[in-house]
Structure formats: structure tokens, C-alpha cells
Amino acid sequence: MASKEKKEKNLGRYSTFSVVLRRIRKNKGGVIGLFIVLFYIIVSIFGPMLSPYDPNESNFDESLIPPSKQHWFGTDLHGRDVLSRVIVGARTSFTISISAVAIAVFIGILLGSISGYVGGWIDELIMRFLDIFMAFPEILLAIAIVAILGPGKINIVIAIAVFSFPSFARITRATVMSVKNNEYVEAAKAIGESSWSILTRYILPNALSPVIVQATLRMGTAILTISSLGFLGLGVKAPEAEWGTDLALARSYLEFAPWLSIFPGIAIVFVVLGFNFFGDALNDALNPRLKDR
Amino acid sequence: MKSFIIKRLLLLIPIFFGVSIICFLLLYMIPGDPAKIIAGEGATKEDIESIRITFGLDKPIYVQYFSFIKGIFTGELRSIRSGEAIMKEIGPRYVGTIQLALASIIVSSTLGILLGVLAAVYKNSWIDNLAMAFALLGASTPVFWLGLILILIFAVYLKVLPSGGREGFKSIILPALTLGLPSSAIVARLTRASMLDTLSQDYVRTAYAYGIPKRKVIFTYALKNALIPVVTVIGLQFGFLLSGAVLTESVFGWPGVGRYIVDAVFSRDYVVIEVGILITAMTFVLVNTAVDLLYAVLDPRLRKG
Amino acid sequence: MKLRVLEIKNLKVYFKTEEGIVKALENVNLHVDKGEILGVVGETGCGKSVTALTVLRLLSNTSEISGEILFEEKNLLELPESEMLKIRGKEIAMIFQEPMTSLNPVFTVGQQLTDVIMQHTKVSKEEALKRAIEVLRLVKLPDPDYIVNKYPHELSGGMRQRVMIAMAISCNPKLIIADEPTTALDVTIQAQILGILKNLKEELGISIIIITHNLGVVAQLCDRVAVMYSGYVIESGTVSEIFQQAIHPYTRGLLKAIPPVDEKVDKLKVIPGIVPNLISPPSGCRFHPRCERFIDGRCNIYPPEIQYLSETHSFMCHNPYELL
Numbered sequence: 001m002a003s004k005e006k007k008e009k010n011l012g013r014y015s016t017f018s019v020v021l022r023r024i025r026k027n028k029g030g031v032i033g034l035f036i037v038l039f040y041i042i043v044s045i046f047g048p049m050l051s052p053y054d055p056n057e058s059n060f061d062e063s064l065i066p067p068s069k070q071h072w073f074g075t076d077l078h079g080r081d082v083l084s085r086v087i088v089g090a091r092t093s094f095t096i097s098i099s100a101v102a103i104a105v106f107i108g109i110l111l112g113s114i115s116g117y118v119g120g121w122i123d124e125l126i127m128r129f130l131d132i133f134m135a136f137p138e139i140l141l142a143i144a145i146v147a148i149l150g151p152g153k154i155n156i157v158i159a160i161a162v163f164s165f166p167s168f169a170r171i172t173r174a175t176v177m178s179v180k181n182n183e184y185v186e187a188a189k190a191i192g193e194s195s196w197s198i199l200t201r202y203i204l205p206n207a208l209s210p211v212i213v214q215a216t217l218r219m220g221t222a223i224l225t226i227s228s229l230g231f232l233g234l235g236v237k238a239p240e241a242e243w244g245t246d247l248a249l250a251r252s253y254l255e256f257a258p259w260l261s262i263f264p265g266i267a268i269v270f271v272v273l274g275f276n277f278f279g280d281a282l283n284d285a286l287n288p289r290l291k292d293r
Numbered sequence: 294m295k296s297f298i299i300k301r302l303l304l305l306i307p308i309f310f311g312v313s314i315i316c317f318l319l320l321y322m323i324p325g326d327p328a329k330i331i332a333g334e335g336a337t338k339e340d341i342e343s344i345r346i347t348f349g350l351d352k353p354i355y356v357q358y359f360s361f362i363k364g365i366f367t368g369e370l371r372s373i374r375s376g377e378a379i380m381k382e383i384g385p386r387y388v389g390t391i392q393l394a395l396a397s398i399i400v401s402s403t404l405g406i407l408l409g410v411l412a413a414v415y416k417n418s419w420i421d422n423l424a425m426a427f428a429l430l431g432a433s434t435p436v437f438w439l440g441l442i443l444i445l446i447f448a449v450y451l452k453v454l455p456s457g458g459r460e461g462f463k464s465i466i467l468p469a470l471t472l473g474l475p476s477s478a479i480v481a482r483l484t485r486a487s488m489l490d491t492l493s494q495d496y497v498r499t500a501y502a503y504g505i506p507k508r509k510v511i512f513t514y515a516l517k518n519a520l521i522p523v524v525t526v527i528g529l530q531f532g533f534l535l536s537g538a539v540l541t542e543s544v545f546g547w548p549g550v551g552r553y554i555v556d557a558v559f560s561r562d563y564v565v566i567e568v569g570i571l572i573t574a575m576t577f578v579l580v581n582t583a584v585d586l587l588y589a590v591l592d593p594r595l596r597k598g
Numbered sequence: 599m600k601l602r603v604l605e606i607k608n609l610k611v612y613f614k615t616e617e618g619i620v621k622a623l624e625n626v627n628l629h630v631d632k633g634e635i636l637g638v639v640g641e642t643g644c645g646k647s648v649t650a651l652t653v654l655r656l657l658s659n660t661s662e663i664s665g666e667i668l669f670e671e672k673n674l675l676e677l678p679e680s681e682m683l684k685i686r687g688k689e690i691a692m693i694f695q696e697p698m699t700s701l702n703p704v705f706t707v708g709q710q711l712t713d714v715i716m717q718h719t720k721v722s723k724e725e726a727l728k729r730a731i732e733v734l735r736l737v738k739l740p741d742p743d744y745i746v747n748k749y750p751h752e753l754s755g756g757m758r759q760r761v762m763i764a765m766a767i768s769c770n771p772k773l774i775i776a777d778e779p780t781t782a783l784d785v786t787i788q789a790q791i792l793g794i795l796k797n798l799k800e801e802l803g804i805s806i807i808i809i810t811h812n813l814g815v816v817a818q819l820c821d822r823v824a825v826m827y828s829g830y831v832i833e834s835g836t837v838s839e840i841f842q843q844a845i846h847p848y849t850r851g852l853l854k855a856i857p858p859v860d861e862k863v864d865k866l867k868v869i870p871g872i873v874p875n876l877i878s879p880p881s882g883c884r885f886h887p888r889c890e891r892f893i894d895g896r897c898n899i900y901p902p903e904i905q906y907l908s909e910t911h912s913f914m915c916h917n918p919y920e921l922l
Contacts, residue, residue, distance in 0.1 A: 148322050228436070
């Protein structure tokens, strides 16, 4: 019977890929989220080719035109097409956020594994170290780092990576600590397998699911932070198209040109929502809990 | 119980030193000569040297650190740009930020808990779906954009609320909503989860089995248990609010510490940046400590030490 | 004719779930007389707890219920919720299996007891507290004045169960349903709890239904027994009738499975097979795949009807053992 096959596939410690995929497909939000994320990635990659106008091309004759057939999202103060800027802005936030999250994941897993596996005073040290980072509210830390290093894409990547890695470290550490006492790890140690091998082959794969979920959700946070920094004027350098920076300029024209404030913001909400939907669905798919009564 | 409280409070002292050292060292983390950095571009050698002496940058680091700490409290520490005593400038702004944070927490917790409880009690109904959709939306909306849109609706089109400034009760409504709504989304999600978990507990079944009516079971028996983790999250939300305050203050022109710090970044007023971040971080730590203590008050199981 | 406190007739309870319809109770018939202790025994999954929860209508709304539950002439299944609130905890009280988790951890014992007392009787807080201390004393808890201010986690499992019993008797119920009250406790405490329950019947005249899978408890405590299997009461009678004159193959199997105290055995006698799946149970009599007295063509096609061997001894079987 079909239910029997389902039960057999659910045995075993790792959710097989097909099972996970099926669970995600069932979750409507997850499917929507996945499409949004894919759409975002495609727009980021092919941005400049898709935009109807050059996002940086100023044309003072056409400044502050409300949405129309030629300019679906209207134009800004400099006469630049808002739709094009929104499209190209996707690439800006994507490159920064994916780099930052990738670095955070790498550092986080590294520190977390060491901390969890070795334990002892190294663990204490690393945990206190993480605590210091987590004592600062995220944006403030990002502002401080940008204040120190100056504006620019790379510095923003560093800023976001810095406040993001502690959560990955904690997740990895927790998984490592709960798994390292399992019998198959002891067995591996008994036959003389190296710690590095044990970590990578047996322990870390367990951390994969929570890390992937967290990484997806962190992408959303990163995009919000990038635009927040941009809004404060601490983001990427003008005239590069970035949603937050454009919204800062829009503030002064709120009454006269509300479209400048609406569209880049909707883009942000749309993309972050996608990551949140997908991250949630991933979470439910990778950690199926008992049905609530 | 008392020893638990005292222990937690004493921990604040080393944390204060740890955080203040980091803040103090911010200036030294920037590549280059601090005096040159403060002086800015196009400064002459004499300017740089005079700055070095004025700010005591020629003295050993630990001396500088102690004068830094001392200077905060005595008022000797001054803003680079304005020359005013730091505490005099930060004081009223700090109050402003705290006001904003408090107003936002009220919005966030009332709305969040209410939505969360309703979503849990009417699980899988349209109420639940709507509340959770709202929660997801709230977590995905940038604070500053929400502020802009609220201004657009209430100040520009409806003209019922002011678009900025800090005059009168009306001026805090939009900023509090801007910060409070996304935060309430997070609180609602957690409250729902915690409430669902609590409602499935045996002792809730016992309450029903003894004829306690549904409303009392939910709001008296279950809620006290469910709120324990929620209180923690609300406290942690304070961190979110402190961060978000920066953005809200910028959008609404609300005079607070956040804006003060950001302005200082542009004017390279490192003293202000350092003190501003120090105060914000310490407030954050204090709130977290208070939350930990509150947790012990709420959950009798934790009270033994 | 003895007065029947509770009578359950043709009770059928199905649950709608994602995997299908769980046919938990198919045709449950049992009754409790005034002042007696009825034991309900059966394996896990036979429906004992579901029956108890159905009496107090504590099931979720995914359940479909039909049949009658008569309590003092009223059909509980037809009462409006507002009336049920007056029955729960006052006329019929329930004691649950897990004393560790059945009490609210953030309220004191006293608060929980007084809440129940004030819910059902019009007394002041002070009087409720007095009553609370009184019932705690009745269940032989030492120092009741001290215990009322304690939180559940500060008491042992045995003490918590006694608090639950105290809560159950606090409003003078006519019937107490105890769902495996001693399963989670160790043997010495078990004896004390059972002693308290016996006292309740003897001194206060409360009728008790005790649900258990332990036949020893039944022998010690009960006047009558109902044996359940997969949603049916397959045999019921007085304790001596069931222990000495059982005719249903399942009951016989249960009794044979008890290891004898006075001889050595190499193998424990078990009933072969496993408990049936409640979503797609066996056709006809649900016990037929495991039954020694199986008749093909009858037992696997027709569900058995209730029959009476005597006024007290009933059974549901197509091919019971002959009475010796």
C-alpha cells in the first residue's frame, strides 16, 4: 500500500531528498517561497539584460514622472527609470547577502564544530566570544563596522557576516554536542578514525538541516540589513542601484512622488517574504514534528 | 532566590567592562593613526599633533581607557564636532529612544500575544491563517519602509497624524507602530507555538476534566505557562527595538540615540559613536538580565538558585 | 435491583485522522452500580481510556460518537456543554495516569484545589481552603497545611497522585474514574494508593471505575470486571466469575498469561498475534485472527452480539468455552 512505502522511506536518520521534496511540495507557502527565491536569483543574474532602461542613465527632462506606459514604476529625481533600478538592485543585494551568509556559515560551522567537539576551556572561550558579539543589537554592530571600515560592498559583507556567524556557530555546536556521544562515533574512534574524518563524515551531516534552514532565513535578514544600511546612507556608493539607498532619496519626495517610496520597498518585502516562506517550509520538511493535537 | 538575583547583578560589572573596552577600542580598530582619523582629510601636521594632545592620544592606552570611562561620567568627555559634554547631549536623546522603545514594546506585546493566543485557540481556522500570514509579512518588512508607508497613509493622505518630530502624544503613534508591528509579528508566532504546546499538556486536560470553563482554562491556566518563553522573547525583542530605533528615528526625525550615532558616523565623531554604542549595548544587556530574572519569577521550577 | 450509577450502551467512537478513520470503540456496553468498584482491563489500544474520556466528553471534535451514556437517568451525550461543566469534577471526577504532568506547574497545590472547589460550590476562599486541607488529610497526606502552599514539582509522584485523588473527592462526586492511577508509580506506593481508593468506596460510598492492565490490581480491589478488546467489552462479570469462570477465549488467554507464583515455568504463555489496526480492523469479530476457537465463516464475518450467562456475567463471542 502507498502508506507502507511512505513508512519505509521515513525510517533511517536522514530524510531522503525525495521525501523532503514531497513535504515541501505539500506546503503551499514553501512552493511560493521557492518560486520567489528562484525568481530573485534569475533577476539578479540577468538583471541588466532584463531592465528596459539603463538604471544609471539620468534624463532630467523625464524626472519625477508617475507610473506610466513607458515607465511602469515611474522615474526618480534624476529621471532614471525606477523599474530598471529595482531590477538591477536585486543583483546588488543578492551578491552582498549571499557572500555574507556564505562566510558566516563557514566561520560559524568551523567555530561551532571545534567548540562542540573539543569542549573544555576552548568551548568556554568560544562561547564567551560569541556572547560578546550577541550583546550588540545587529544593526548597531553593522553600523559600527561600517563606521570603522568605511562604506562599500565588501565592508557591508563583512559587517553582515560578523553579526550572523554566532547563530551558525551555536547551531553547529549544539548538534555536535548532541551527536558526538552516539555509539557510531565511539565505534569510529575505536577503529582509529581521525577526528577530522569523524567530524566531516558522521557529525556535521546532522547539522546540515538546521544550518540550511537558518541560512535561508538569514538571507532574508541580510537583505533587510543591506537595505537598512542603504537607507541610513551607510550602504553601497551612489549611483549604484540599491533598494534601501533609493528609498532614502524617496523620503524627501514622499508627498509628491509616492511611487518612489512604494516600489523598491515592495521588492524588499517580496524577496524577504520568499526566503521566510521557503525557510519555514524547509524547517517543517526537515524536522517533521508530531502533529499538534 | 536572593542569591540568584545578586549573582546575576554582579555579573553586570565584568560585562560592563568588557563591552566598554570594545567600544573604547573602536577608534583603534580603524586602520591608521587615530589622531589623523579624527583630524579628517586635508589636515596639516600641526592640526594632527594638536588633536593628539587635546585628546590625550599620546598617553598609554590604559590611561586613555580610564580617562574615557571617567570622562563619560564627569562630563569631561566631549563630542568632537560640537564640543559639548557627551552626557549632556546624549541624556535627552537616550530618554527619547527609551520612550520610543517602551511604546513599541507595548504595541508589540499586546498585539503579538493576542494574535498568538487567538491563532492557537482557533488553530487551522481562517483566524490562524490570517494571523500567521500577518506574522510572516511583519517579519519580512523593513522597518524604515513601513514607516514611510505609514506616513504616506496617515500623514499625507489621511492627514490625521504628524509625519515627524516629537511634539505631543500623537507624534509617538506612528513611530511606535512602525517599530511595534514587525516585532509583534515575531511575538505572535512564538506565542502561538508556545500556546499550542501548553494546550496539549496533561494539566490542561485536567482543568477541562474538572469542569473549568474554556475561557478560564485558556487565559488563566494555560496562558501563565505559555507566557514564560514569550516573556523571554519580548525581552529579546528589545534588542530588535534598539536596532530598529535607529531606522525609525531617521524616518520620523525622532531625536534619539540611534540617529545621534548615525550622524556621528558621517561627521566622524568617534567619541560620540563609542559612547552611543556603549550606552545602547549596556541597555540591551540590562534588559536581558531583567528578563532572566523575570523568568525565574514566573516559573517556580527555576527558583531554587 | 441495584442502583446503576453509570450505564454505557452501544457506545461507538470513531476518530477522523489524516491516515483514515480510527475505529476506536465499536460497541461498548458496561455499567457501574452504586458503591461498587468496577475494573476495566485490556491491552494498550483496546479503548479503555477513550471510554473514560468519552464519559466526560473530553474528546476533540474530530470524534464521532453514538450510543448512550446514562448517568443518573440522564444521557450525558445529549447534555449541552453548560450542563457538562457542572458534571465534570463535581458529579464525576477523573484521576489520570501521569501524576507528574497532570498538575499545573505554575500554581500551588492549594490554588488548584481551591479553584476546583470554588468552581463547583458556592463557598468563600477561606472555606474552600479549609475543604482543600480536609481532603488532603483524607488521602492521608502528612502536614496538609504545609502542602497546600507547595508547587507540584516539590512533591513526589505518590504525593502528587494523592493530591489528584484529593481533588477528585473534593466536591463529593458520585463516581470516580481512575485511569491507570498506579501505572506510573512504583509498587510500594501503588499499594498505598489502592488502599486509599478502597477506603473511598467503603467510607464515603463513592463508586469507582478503575482502568488498568494489571489483573492483580483488579483481584485486590474490584467487585466487578469488564474485559475490553479493540473497542468491545468482550466479557464482564463479578471478580469471581471472571477469574474462575471466564468463557471468552481472550479472557482465558489473559488469565493463562499470568505467571504462576508457586511453580517454575520455562515459557510465559502469550496470546499469539498482535493488537489489531484500528483503521482497518479485522472483519467480524476483531479477535478472530488470534483466537483458538475461531470458526471460519462465522467469526470473520459477523461481529458478535452481547449475550448473558447470568444476571451479572455477559460476553460477546460466537464460540465461547463451555462452562465447567
